[in-house]
Amino acid sequence: MTSDIWLPYPADEIEGLPEGLDYRYWDGQDDFPADPADCAFYVVPYLKGPKISVRPLAGMTSVRVVQTLSAGTDHVAPALGGLPGGVRLCNAKGVHEASTAELALTLVLASLRGIPGFVRGQEREEWRSGFYPALADKSVLIVGHGSIGAAIEDRLAPFECARVARVARSARTTERGPVHALADLPELLPEADVVILSTPLTPETKGLAGADFLARMKDGALLVNVARGAVVDTKALLAEVESGRITAALDVTDPEPLPAGHPLWHAPGVLISPHVGGSTSAFLPRAKRLLARQLTRFAAGEELDNVVLTTEGGTRPAGAGE
Structure with a gap:
């Protein structure tokens, strides 16, 4: 059995790594640190894009674990079909919750309270006083x-x-009340002042916020997307925001990165942040703790955390979780 572990950080920068494993540093460089065929545990470089993320996978014939440092795994999962059976794909649950939730709330408050307009007003030395919507007393979905x-x-x-x-x-059911199924959205959307998307990107959720979804949102509602850009139908969203019927705050877009000249940049009522939900000072310490914990479990032959699917071997991955 191989014991090569590919890490996107030097091993001496991660406290608590188990001994007895061969740590290789690779963060997307052109040259691989070793033969991919000897890799047993592959930690996908963070924020390097799908092309770099999956580049060594075809040669990883002995890999047993693929660990992302993102909550979503949609940039890696499609490339796992040719791997041997039993390869576990793990996500970074526990790493991004604080930062992404913080940004979601920031986008909600900034949009409702008119912060983008205040910034523009400051640049022009304009005092834009008045009444603005508050989050208090709003219904959130x-x-x-x-x-x-x-x-x-x-x-x-x-x-x-x-x-x-x-x-x-x-x-x-949770301690705070019921969690509804996706099928209940048609009844829930018209009641919400703020709709926050934080769902994984799956075949079921791709284009979920399409024309029908958006049309069911109430007049003046705010759509916030901290999920994946493709969860929203960009063309349908543009039609709604350009009419002025709803507003939007987007940390993710489709396409992404949003190219210069795209109409979303200047669409009325749209606030855009450049996919920074998880990339904050809170990321690295949590990511390193996750890796130390996962590799300790791996070295001891214990069950890993955050397994979202296991490959069947030479076929499409099976067992994806929410």
Whole structure:
């Protein structure tokens, strides 16, 4: 059995790594640090894009674990079909919740309270006083109630929202109340002042916020996307925001990065941040703790955390979770 571990950080910068494994540093450089065929545990470089992320996978014939440092795995999962059976794909649950939830709340507050307009006013030395919407007394709908969606709800608690409704792939009950299924969206959308998307990108959620979804949102509602750009139909969103009927705050877009000249840049009522939900000072210490914990479990032959699918071998991956 091979013991090569590919890490996107030098091993001496990660406290708590188990001994007895061969650590190789690779963060997307042109040259591989060793033969990919000898890699047993591959940690995907963070924020390097799908092309770099999957480049060594075809040669990783002995790999047993692929660990992302992102909450989503859609940039890696399609490339796992040619790997041997039993390869576990793990995500970074526990790493991004604080930062992404923090940004989601920032986007909500900035959009409602008119912060982009204040910034433009400051640049022009204009005093833009008046009344602006508050988050207090608003009804919020969170679409995607995994760990990030739950963290967003935690941060909404002090803001005196009139209601927080939750939607996930399947219905369940939490300490704060029911979680509705996706099938309930048609009834829930017209009641929400703020709709926050925090769902994984799956075949089921791709284009979820399309023309029908957006049309069901109430006049004046705010759409916030901290999920993946492709969860929203960009053409349909443009039609709604250009009419002035709804507004949007987007940390992710489709396409991404958003190219110069794209109409979303200057669409009325749209606030854009450049996919920075997870890339904050909170990321690195949490990512390193996750790697130390996962590799300790791996070295001891224990079950790993955050397994989202296991390959069948030579076929498409099976067992994807929410």
